[in-house]
Amino acid sequence: EVQLVESGGGLVKPGGSLRLSCTVSGFTFSSYSMNWVRQAPGKGLEWVSSISSSDSYIYYADSVKGRFTISRDNAKNSLYLQMNSLRAEDTAVYYCARDSTPYSGSYFDYWGQGTLVTVSS
Amino acid sequence: QSVLTQPPSASGTPGQRVTISCSGSSSNIGSNTVNWYQQLPGTAPKLLIYNNNQRPSGVPDRFSGSKSGTSASLAISGLQSEDEADYYCAAWDDSLNVWVFGGGTKLTVL
Numbered sequence: 055e056v057q058l059v060e061s062g063g064g065l066v067k068p069g070g071s072l073r074l075s076c077t078v079s080g081f082t083f084s085s086y087s088m089n090w091v092r093q094a095p096g097k098g099l100e101w102v103s104s105i106s107s108s109d110s111y112i113y114y115a116d117s118v119k120g121r122f123t124i125s126r127d128n129a130k131n132s133l134y135l136q137m138n139s140l141r142a143e144d145t146a147v148y149y150c151a152r153d154s155t156p157y158s159g160s161y162f163d164y165w166g167q168g169t170l171v172t173v174s175s
Numbered sequence: 176q177s178v179l180t181q182p183p184s185a186s187g188t189p190g191q192r193v194t195i196s197c198s199g200s201s202s203n204i205g206s207n208t209v210n211w212y213q214q215l216p217g218t219a220p221k222l223l224i225y226n227n228n229q230r231p232s233g234v235p236d237r238f239s240g241s242k243s244g245t246s247a248s249l250a251i252s253g254l255q256s257e258d259e260a261d262y263y264c265a266a267w268d269d270s271l272n273v274w275v276f277g278g279g280t281k282l283t284v285l
Contacts, residue, residue: 060234089274091274098177098263098276098277098278098279099212099220099263099265099276099279100276101265101273101275101276104274113245113272113273115273116273145246149220151220154225158267159207160225161210161222161225161226161265162212162222163225163231164222165220165221165222166219170221
């Protein structure tokens with residue numbers, strides 16, 4: 055059974071940092087591109103970042119470029135999102151999602167349950 | 176303001192057929208396939224339609240998707256109360272090198 059479990063969310067002050075993790079099981083992690091997608095309270099889905107299976111290709115939304123860094127450890131079956139210089143508008147539930155191929159641009163066939171990040175003083 | 180445009184709401188009575196539209200541009204829907212996600216209240220999104228019109232295993236054939244030019248549509252026939260959810264379209268944008276989502280459509284079953 056495919057499982058994606060996010061962790062690392064919490065309350066952080068504006069300007070602070072947080073590192074999210076997504077640990078997966080039930081499939082060969084190193085064969086798939088992975089993504090972070092977020093959803094602000096009461097709002098729609100917003101794609102944040104993608105990383106290809108061997109981290110050759112990395113993409114970011116303009117809203118997080120220069121502040122967030124996506125990475126992965128295929129040996130640990132884990133995806134990460136390092137979030138720096140956090141702003142109130144980064145408050146959201148962050149989902150990790152698997153792309154169906156090694157490269158970005160196909161579709162997100164599995165999603166985690168999400169982890170809540172709250173940026174507030 | 177989302178790159179892909181969806182109506183904010185849609186509604187229907189049980190048994191009816193409803194459609195949800197998704198409008199984009201030549202760099203996203205016009206160049207790539209469209210995917211649809213269903214988000215039931217309080218849960219994570221779930222893949223509903225991929226590659227314009229393909230259903231993942233387990234998705235009822237009441238759900239169908241189509242694409243024409245720079246627009247796409249999701250149709251739900253034989254509407255059921257459990258279909259009440261938020262629906263999002265998404266596509267890769269070749270110009271921006273990003274995934275773009277629609278703003279979401281809240282479906283209400285009356």
